[in-house]
Amino acid sequence: METLRHIVLFIHLIGFATLFGSWAVQAFGGKKQITGLMTVGLTIAGVAGLALAAPWGLPTGASINYAKIGTKLVILLIIGALLGIGSARQKRGDSVPPVLFWGVGVLTAVNAGIAAIW
Known part of the structure; x- marks a missing residue:
């Protein structure tokens, strides 16, 4: 079971x-x-992250940090919203606002940082 968790x-x-x-x-x-491709990456990371949040295949004595999972999920939803808003603006012919575009990158890096440091 631990091998499957590592694959996910x-x-x-x-x-x-x-x-x-x-x-x-x-x-x-x-x-x-x-x-x-940004949306595809977000979807893959989100689905796999939700699978990792389930309490299966954990080593003996390990516990799940629900605060960390909740924080990462909120950030994931914000990134998804920014991608959706940016895509809608592009379809209308407008450009993506710089704050929105850079927000995607910064929040993605923050999410990775939370995973590694917290």
Whole structure:
């Protein structure tokens, strides 16, 4: 069971890497727009993160930090909202506001930091 949990963690990290990597490509070499790959990465990271939040396959004596999971979930929902708002603006022909675009990257990095440090 622990092996399955590690596989889900690996998938979760792939989702984060996809979201942050596609954002970084746009931030440092692209047009600073929201891409479909960002949404795919967010979805992968979110689904795998929810699977990791379930109390299965934990080592003996380990407990789940529900405050950390809740914080990361709120940040994930905010990132999803920013991606949705940015995508809607792009479809109307408007540009994505810089605060919205940079917010996606900063919040994604904060979410990774919470996972690693907390």
